[in-house]
Each structure stands twice: as structure tokens, then as C-alpha cells.
Amino acid sequence: MTDLLSLSEADRLIGASLPLFADETVPLAGAAARILRQDVLAERALPPYDRVIMDGIAVRWTGQHRHFLTAGLQGAGQPPLTLPEDGACIRVMTGSVLPLGADTVIPREKLVEEERDRQGRHAFRLETDYAPSPGQHVHRQGADCRAGERLLGAGCILTPPAMAILAANNVAHPRVTRVPAIAIVSTGDELVSPGAPVENWQIRRSNEFAIGASLARKGFVRQTQSILRDDLAQQVETLGALLASHDVLILSGGVSMGEFDYIPRALERLGVRKVFHKVAQRPGKPFWFGIAQDGRPVFALPGNPVSAASCCSRHVIPALLRAQGAEAAPIRMVRLGQALDPIRDMTRFVPVRLTQDDGGMTTAIPFPMPSSGDFNRLALTDGIVELPPGGATREAGCAVAFHDW
Amino acid sequence: MTDLLSLSEADRLIGASLPLFADETVPLAGAAARILRQDVLAERALPPYDRVIMDGIAVRWTGQHRHFLTAGLQGAGQPPLTLPEDGACIRVMTGSVLPLGADTVIPREKLVEEERDRQGRHAFRLETDYAPSPGQHVHRQGADCRAGERLLGAGCILTPPAMAILAANNVAHPRVTRVPAIAIVSTGDELVSPGAPVENWQIRRSNEFAIGASLARKGFVRQTQSILRDDLAQQVETLGALLASHDVLILSGGVSMGEFDYIPRALERLGVRKVFHKVAQRPGKPFWFGIAQDGRPVFALPGNPVSAASCCSRHVIPALLRAQGAEAAPIRMVRLGQALDPIRDMTRFVPVRLTQDDGGMTTAIPFPMPSSGDFNRLALTDGIVELPPGGATREAGCAVAFHDW
Incomplete structure (x- = not known):
């Protein structure tokens, strides 16, 4: 196993090879x-002006008056009116500019409206005992x-x-x-699309849908989905066309040691430089990563659904977020709800369901997969936790890194 | 303040009035x-068949043979071959069906390939001391x-x-x-669109963009944005057209006690039944909620940016998620990072930034807004915490409900 790349080395190699996506x-x-x-x-x-933050009247507060004759109505979005004199008021709305000469707003709830006077003007009287603070209910320019x-x-x-x-x-x-155009490609002669008849020895393609949903969650919504047969010539042709029209390729399947696992060969024929093949992780060991001649990244994940999903969450999505020029987000740590054993010489990924308790603690309940092909139980999970290689059992209560689906 | 609706009463009234969105x-x-x-x-x-989960050879394991002559190649997606006899093997790929007559898979790493024999057949020998477990590396049908x-x-x-x-x-x-069509509408004569010239006493419209982004985060991507002047006739006409073409209306502004706050009147003219107006919460007291004659919900939020954002996170988004027929998500609880004082007779919302520590604990660092119009500091926050009315200071370490932007 010593020939396998560690996760930190894989992170470093991906980071050093990735482009920065274009902007627009x-x-x-x-x-x-x-x-x-x-x-x-x-x-x-x-605010760009002294902004009224209550509906009511604006006055110059001297403490001398408790009865104010209205001299106008200052609506939001109107140039400032001018208060003619102490003892006058201008009716104001939340959001309007404070009239020139005014310094204080009296909220409507603290006012008693009086009959119009002989000139037809409104007047307001302050509620008995109400004592405004000078300058109140004004959000000062530049505050x-x-x-x-x-x-x-x-x-x-x-x-x-x-x-x-x-x-x-x-x-x-x-x-x-710019949102990168991403081609998601499944390979394998055993794969049948949903909706088509299926034989007993075939399985339905599902990885593109899970990978596509993971990407869409993070805003990577420009996606195409394709399927490739285990045929080297066809793979070279289709992958060549996809490379020419997409910023990123994400493949699943065809990277193990099987007789028909042509993907690395097909990519090398297209001039995609292998950066690494195989990482010390389970599931997901056969993960292949390369860079096309013009710098476009190619992630080739194992075809097994749990492996593909784990590699997508742990490697592909963080790399794409980085390539967007995003500030690096800290790794999220969660508390393990049950003990888990690490693997001696490999990083172990375990699907987990997160639960939040009433005190703000996030606990990860492990759903170890008896076989990495069993993904029905994954519906109950939120992502994976990562156990670095070796060491003792990680007991319940340990903090571990979490990556969401 | 006793005439104000409590939050739980507002929740109940919204829940009782909301439609279930259509499906497709x-x-x-x-x-x-x-x-x-x-x-x-x-x-x-x-799996639908006995599925091989390692690349290698399939054999019937009796313990009698350590040297196997290849009788064929079982690719993934091919109907099962038949193992001719004990001591023969069929080469298999990850994902392929287990050949008939075989029960065990020997991984390729444990095999030594031998020269072809006179008939041109390959053969494999098990590595010295390697002891397979009978039945290994097969994911059984129906497991x-x-x-x-x-x-x-x-x-x-x-x-x-x-x-x-x-x-x-x-x-x-x-x-x-079906993703509901949502009209997001700002009202106010003081509002100017980004890109247009702005006078000192005007402010740029921003609420639609924040509300639109909050909705899009939750998948509500069918949105239109409009702006309304403080003009009752125009509001009636425009809102009528929007009601006819959208499943949900979300307004901001025009619901306070100001002279030009026509929104409740405009909506009532359009036959939108007021369910409530004003909730015992700060910010966000003037929140108005109604239901159009055909059941479409109308959320009219205060125009102040912090108020509008708080009402959107606390009321609108949870209501829309429920109207989608989604299983109710539990309220997320977080730990308060600093003491906060509740308000005696109102629920208090305080913007917070979440921090995750290395042990799985989420802490909310409060960013109280000195004025609810100051939203620059909101860029540092992730949502709001909710402090129910009254009671003592909530000390650092208390658990409080959190709602993300």
C-alpha cells in the first residue's frame, strides 16, 4: 500500500494543478x-442623508412646545423640505429625509391629532407626560x-x-x-438508463444523478450527462468532444484494474496528463486525476456509487470551489455518535447522518456500508466523515472532519 | 402591545392559510x-444479481485447487457465463455478474498470471499462503x-x-x-435601482436582491422582481397583474403607519383577505400577511432591510417550504456566544455569525444592529437568532433557535 498517495498529497497535487475559472x-x-x-x-x-426611522412628525426640539402646527409632508424619496420655525412640524415617513431645520422625530403613536385650524392646517399635540429625547428616531448620515x-x-x-x-x-x-461547464460521464457496459428495460445482470446508471445533484447544490448548474460503453475507440472520440466543450470532466467507472477499464488509456491518448491514480482511501481507492493540455481538470472516479459519491464530496467539490476563487472554507468538524475503527494504512470514509441537539452540538451517526454498492441506506445520510489512517478506535465523542454530499 | 400577534399565533395562522403547491x-x-x-x-x-465486487477471477472454491485455467471473461453487463468445472476460472470485473457455478472471487492482486498453455489459454496461480474465504467478494442478490x-x-x-x-x-x-412562481416587489418613492443616478435623499433598492437570493438558496428560483411607487392606483393595477401570474407575492415596504403606506389598502381592494397585520417581533413588527381569493399567499414585509430579511428568514421561507409538502425540518438550535437581552413583550431577532469549533459545537456570535437600516454589517452574518419575549438575559452558552438568511 506504500505506493498509494496520501490524502494530503492528493490535495496538494490537485491544488497545484487546478486552473482558476474565468470571470464574467x-x-x-x-x-x-x-x-x-x-x-x-x-x-x-x-445612510446618505439624515434618515427618519419612524412615521410621525419632525420638529426642532427645544422643550418649549408640546403643540405643533403642520407645515408640510415629507415623503420618502422627496428632496428635503424646510421647517419654517420652532413650534412647527413636518409630517415624516419612515425612510424619508429629515427636513432641514428639524432635529428630532416624534412617533405617531405619541401624538394626538387636533382639528384643523381656520387656515385648514393640521396640528398635533404630544401625549401628556411624553418626553422625547432630542435627536431621537433619526439615523444620521454616515452613521x-x-x-x-x-x-x-x-x-x-x-x-x-x-x-x-x-x-x-x-x-x-x-x-x-463564470459557472464552469461540467461534463458528467458514466462508463460501463452494465449500465442502463432509467426508463429503459433492464436485464437481471445489468444495473441502472445512477452516479451522474447523484454527482449532478451534489454539484448543483454548490451552484455548479451547467452540466451535461453522458454515458460511455467499455470501448476504447468510442471513449476517445466522445471524451475528446466533451473536453473541447466543457471546463471540467467528471467520470465515474472504468478506472479500476478490470480488463475493460480503459478510461486512463483513453484520457492519455487525448493528451490528458495523469497527475495521480489511486489514493490511500476506502472507499475510492482507484480515483484518477489528470489535467488536459489546456489545463482543464479531469476527475475519474470509481464506478461504485458509494465510492463515486465519497470522492465527489471529498475531492471534486472542494477542488471546484477553490478553482472558483472562493475564500477557503474551514473543514467542518462534527462529533462522532458511535465508535468507528480507522483503517491501518488508508483514510476511511463513513457515511453519516447529522443530528443537531438542542444545545448547538452536531453529532454524526455512522451508517457504515456493508458493501460499497449498497446506496439505498445513503438516503438517510448527509455526507461522510473522514478517519485518517491508523491509530486507535475513534470513540463516540471524538471530533472528525465532515463533508456533505 | 397586547394587540400584537405572538409569533406562535402568526405561525399557526400562516400554516392554516397556506395552500399546498401543485405537483408535476x-x-x-x-x-x-x-x-x-x-x-x-x-x-x-x-443487487439484482450476485455481483462481483473485485476485479479478478471467479471460481468454485473447494480448497482443492490453487491453479486455475481460464475458461472465459465475464464483463460487466454481460449475461452470466458458466464455469465448466472445478479448477477452472472465469475472469471477472467489478460489477459483473458472478458466473454460474462459481461462488468465490479471487482478487487480481492475489494472483500470479502464468504463461498460456498449448491451447493458448491463460492460467492463474494463487499467491503462496493466500487463503480465500469461501464466498468472498460477491455482493449477493437481494442483500x-x-x-x-x-x-x-x-x-x-x-x-x-x-x-x-x-x-x-x-x-x-x-x-x-412544482416550483412556485414568486413575485418580489419593493415599494417606495425613495427607491432607485442600481445603475441609475441617485439623489442624496434617495436610497437604492436592495431588498428584492436579498430576498431573491434567500429564496434561490432554498430552490425557489422562479422569481420576478418589480418596483412600485407610493401610488395606490398604480399599486392596485400592478399587484393585480402580479397576483394573476404568480403563486406567491412577497412585498417589502409600504406596510407601516406612514401616510403613503398604501399596500394593505391596495391588497384589500384586490380581494386579498388580511390574515394579520403586525406581529410582536423586533425588527419586523409591521409584517402583514394575507390570502388572495384563490388561495395565493401574500407576504408584505416592512421595507427596512434588516426587518425584511428577518421576516423572510423567520416567516416566509419556512412557510414556503411547508407549502411545498416538505417534511417539517426541526428548528436548528445554536449556542449563544455572547449574552443578549430579550425584549419584554416582543420576540427579538438578532443577526449572528455562526462559528463551528473543532469539537462539533456551533456558536452564534451576535451582530446587533444599532439601527435596522444598517445592513453592511449583515455581510458578516449567517442569519438570525430568535429570543422569545421576556425573561432574564440570555447568557453566553444558552441555546437559541437559528434561522439562516
């Missing part, structure tokens, strides 16, 4: 969950940030708050990572 | 992350499940493993919840 500008409404590739500076001070302040940095993911910040700072077409 | 069948490749609306039964026993067994139930989300299970069980067109 997109309309803001389509940018959610994409990776930002520019810095965003505050367009102007925030939140100065113009030019850096609000978002390249590499951040466009979460809902980040989207609001882009909009508020006039970034109508943010620069983001 | 879709091609499997497009079903990822959708909500399943059918049960899925095992198409056949799994994983019986035909007809229920594998997935209506209401589950189509995770990557669930997608593999659909494919493997011949569900080429699963029945799933």
Missing part, C-alpha cells in the same frame, strides 16, 4: 450564490459607513446580505466567477 | 433538490433490499443519494412539487 460580469439579479471577483466599496456614506469604505472583498460568496450590499452600492453588474 | 413530473436530471411527492419502491431486489421495499417517501428532499435511488429504481420522471 452578470446582471445583479442573476448573481446570487456566485463567487465575487471584485472588491466592493461604499458608493457613498450610509453606518463612510464613502469608499471596503464592504465586500473578492472571493466572498454572494449571500443574501452581500446581494443587498451590491445593490445598495450601485453594483448593477458584479464581476463573478 | 419532471425529467430526473432536473429534479435535484426538489420535494418528492410520491413514494419510491424498489424496482427489484438489490441490500427486496423488490417492492419502500425506499423514499413523499415529502423528502431530493438529495444526491435520493437522486441515485430514483435512477437506480427506474423513476425517470419523478413527481415533485
Whole structure:
């Protein structure tokens, strides 16, 4: 087993070989969950004006008056009116600018509206005993940030708050990572598509659907799915066409030591340089990784469903996230709910279901797969935990790294 | 404040008023992350045949032979060959059917290939001292499940493993919840779109982008965005058209007590029945919820960005997930990283950043907003925690409910 690559060495080799995906500008409404590739500076001070934050009246508070004659209505989005004198008020709305000359907002709930006077003007009286604080209910210009302040940095993911910040700072077409076109390919003569008749000795293709769903979860929605027979010439032709039209190839099957496992040969014929083949991990040992002449990565995963899913979660998705220029996310650690034995000279992946307790603790309940072809039980799981090689039994309560499906 | 609705009452009223969204069948490749609306039964026993799980040779293991003459090659996806006699072997691939008459697989790593004999046949010899277990490396027919067994139930989300299970069980067109068409509408004369010139007393619309991103995260990707002026007639006309063409309306702004807050009136003119207006929560008190005559829900959120985002996370998204027919997800609890004071008679929402420690514990670091209009700092947060009304200070270490943006 000493000829097998360790996981950290595989990580290093993938990291050193990966391209950085191209960027593009997109309309803001389509940018959610994409990776930002520019810095965003505050367009102007925030708030950009003294902003009223309650519905009511704006006054200059001197403590001399408790009865205010209305001198106008300051709507949101209107240029500021001017308060004519102490003892006058201007009616204001949440979000409107504070009228010039005013310094304080009295909320509507604290006001008693009085009859119109002879000139038809409204007036308001403060509720008995109500004592406003001078300057209250005004969100001062520049209180939140100065113009030019850096609000978002390249590499951040466009979460809902980040989207609001882009909009508020006039970034109508943010620069983001282009979503790479990914070809997902299953190989194997035993594979039959869902919907087609199946013989007893055949199995239905399923890996592309699981891999496609894992990728889509992380925003990799530009996908094509194909199926390849165990035929070297056909593989070379189809893979060549896919390489020409996609940024990434993800294969499953055809990388073991079987007689018909032609994938490494087909890829080498197409000039895809093998970076490694076989990693000290179970399941997933036959994982193959290479780089095409123009730098496009090719991930060739074992065909076994649990192996393919584990390699996708542990290797492919983190690599693609990195290639998007995303800030590296820390590995998520969870608490093991039951003891698990490591493997002496290999990293072990075990499917787990996560449970959250009422105190904020996340526990991983192992669902060891008696055979790596049994994936029905995977429906109950959320991802895999990773046990580094060797050492003693990892007891319940140990912290282990988790990777979601 | 006693006239304000409690959160649990708001939950109950929304739950009682919501429709169940329609279902549809879709091609499997497009079903990822959708909500399943059918049960899925095992198409056949799994594995459907005695499945070889190592590359090597298949033999009938009697312990009598350590040298095997090859009688053929059993590829994956081929009907089973027959082993002619004890002492013969058939070369097998991972995933192929076990040849008839064989019971055991010897992996290739344990074999020494011998020269062809005079008839041109290969032969294999077992490595010295290697002792196979009878029956090894065969995944027996039906070991994983019986035909007809229920594998997935209506209401589950189509995770990557669930997608593999659909494919493997011949569900080429699963029945799933139709993605509802959602209109996201901002109102307010002070709002200017990103990219347009802005005056000092105006602010840029941002709520639709944050709300749209929150919805998209949960799979609600059929969205339109509109902006409404503070003009009752225009609001009635535009909202009427949006109601006719969307399953859900989500408004922000225009629901406070301001002079131009026409939204409740506009909706009532359109026959949208008010279910409630104002909830005992801060931020987000002016939240309005109603149901159109044909049952379509209308969520009218306050226009303030932090209020709108909090109402979206706490009320809108959970309601829409329920209306999809999804199994109810448990509320996520997290540990408070710093003490927070509740509000006496209102539920308090506080933006938080989640941090995961190396032992599996999730801690929420509060980012209280000095004004609910300050959303730059929200970029650092992951969602809100919810503090029920009253009671003592919630100390660091307390468990609180969390809702992601």
C-alpha cells in the first residue's frame, strides 16, 4: 500500500494543478450564490442623508412646545423640505429625509391629532407626560459607513446580505466567477438508463444523478450527462468532444484494474496528463486525476456509487470551489455518535447522518456500508466523515472532519 | 402591545392559510433538490444479481485447487457465463455478474498470471499462503433490499443519494412539487435601482436582491422582481397583474403607519383577505400577511432591510417550504456566544455569525444592529437568532433557535 498517495498529497497535487475559472460580469439579479471577483466599496456614506426611522412628525426640539402646527409632508424619496420655525412640524415617513431645520422625530403613536385650524392646517399635540429625547428616531448620515469604505472583498460568496450590499452600492453588474461547464460521464457496459428495460445482470446508471445533484447544490448548474460503453475507440472520440466543450470532466467507472477499464488509456491518448491514480482511501481507492493540455481538470472516479459519491464530496467539490476563487472554507468538524475503527494504512470514509441537539452540538451517526454498492441506506445520510489512517478506535465523542454530499 | 400577534399565533395562522403547491413530473436530471411527492419502491431486489465486487477471477472454491485455467471473461453487463468445472476460472470485473457455478472471487492482486498453455489459454496461480474465504467478494442478490421495499417517501428532499435511488429504481420522471412562481416587489418613492443616478435623499433598492437570493438558496428560483411607487392606483393595477401570474407575492415596504403606506389598502381592494397585520417581533413588527381569493399567499414585509430579511428568514421561507409538502425540518438550535437581552413583550431577532469549533459545537456570535437600516454589517452574518419575549438575559452558552438568511 506504500505506493498509494496520501490524502494530503492528493490535495496538494490537485491544488497545484487546478486552473482558476474565468470571470464574467452578470446582471445583479442573476448573481446570487456566485463567487465575487471584485472588491466592493461604499458608493457613498450610509445612510446618505439624515434618515427618519419612524412615521410621525419632525420638529426642532427645544422643550418649549408640546403643540405643533403642520407645515408640510415629507415623503420618502422627496428632496428635503424646510421647517419654517420652532413650534412647527413636518409630517415624516419612515425612510424619508429629515427636513432641514428639524432635529428630532416624534412617533405617531405619541401624538394626538387636533382639528384643523381656520387656515385648514393640521396640528398635533404630544401625549401628556411624553418626553422625547432630542435627536431621537433619526439615523444620521454616515452613521453606518463612510464613502469608499471596503464592504465586500473578492472571493466572498454572494449571500443574501452581500446581494443587498451590491445593490445598495450601485453594483448593477458584479464581476463573478463564470459557472464552469461540467461534463458528467458514466462508463460501463452494465449500465442502463432509467426508463429503459433492464436485464437481471445489468444495473441502472445512477452516479451522474447523484454527482449532478451534489454539484448543483454548490451552484455548479451547467452540466451535461453522458454515458460511455467499455470501448476504447468510442471513449476517445466522445471524451475528446466533451473536453473541447466543457471546463471540467467528471467520470465515474472504468478506472479500476478490470480488463475493460480503459478510461486512463483513453484520457492519455487525448493528451490528458495523469497527475495521480489511486489514493490511500476506502472507499475510492482507484480515483484518477489528470489535467488536459489546456489545463482543464479531469476527475475519474470509481464506478461504485458509494465510492463515486465519497470522492465527489471529498475531492471534486472542494477542488471546484477553490478553482472558483472562493475564500477557503474551514473543514467542518462534527462529533462522532458511535465508535468507528480507522483503517491501518488508508483514510476511511463513513457515511453519516447529522443530528443537531438542542444545545448547538452536531453529532454524526455512522451508517457504515456493508458493501460499497449498497446506496439505498445513503438516503438517510448527509455526507461522510473522514478517519485518517491508523491509530486507535475513534470513540463516540471524538471530533472528525465532515463533508456533505 | 397586547394587540400584537405572538409569533406562535402568526405561525399557526400562516400554516392554516397556506395552500399546498401543485405537483408535476419532471425529467430526473432536473429534479435535484426538489420535494418528492410520491413514494419510491424498489424496482427489484438489490443487487439484482450476485455481483462481483473485485476485479479478478471467479471460481468454485473447494480448497482443492490453487491453479486455475481460464475458461472465459465475464464483463460487466454481460449475461452470466458458466464455469465448466472445478479448477477452472472465469475472469471477472467489478460489477459483473458472478458466473454460474462459481461462488468465490479471487482478487487480481492475489494472483500470479502464468504463461498460456498449448491451447493458448491463460492460467492463474494463487499467491503462496493466500487463503480465500469461501464466498468472498460477491455482493449477493437481494442483500441490500427486496423488490417492492419502500425506499423514499413523499415529502423528502431530493438529495444526491435520493437522486441515485430514483435512477437506480427506474423513476425517470419523478413527481415533485412544482416550483412556485414568486413575485418580489419593493415599494417606495425613495427607491432607485442600481445603475441609475441617485439623489442624496434617495436610497437604492436592495431588498428584492436579498430576498431573491434567500429564496434561490432554498430552490425557489422562479422569481420576478418589480418596483412600485407610493401610488395606490398604480399599486392596485400592478399587484393585480402580479397576483394573476404568480403563486406567491412577497412585498417589502409600504406596510407601516406612514401616510403613503398604501399596500394593505391596495391588497384589500384586490380581494386579498388580511390574515394579520403586525406581529410582536423586533425588527419586523409591521409584517402583514394575507390570502388572495384563490388561495395565493401574500407576504408584505416592512421595507427596512434588516426587518425584511428577518421576516423572510423567520416567516416566509419556512412557510414556503411547508407549502411545498416538505417534511417539517426541526428548528436548528445554536449556542449563544455572547449574552443578549430579550425584549419584554416582543420576540427579538438578532443577526449572528455562526462559528463551528473543532469539537462539533456551533456558536452564534451576535451582530446587533444599532439601527435596522444598517445592513453592511449583515455581510458578516449567517442569519438570525430568535429570543422569545421576556425573561432574564440570555447568557453566553444558552441555546437559541437559528434561522439562516
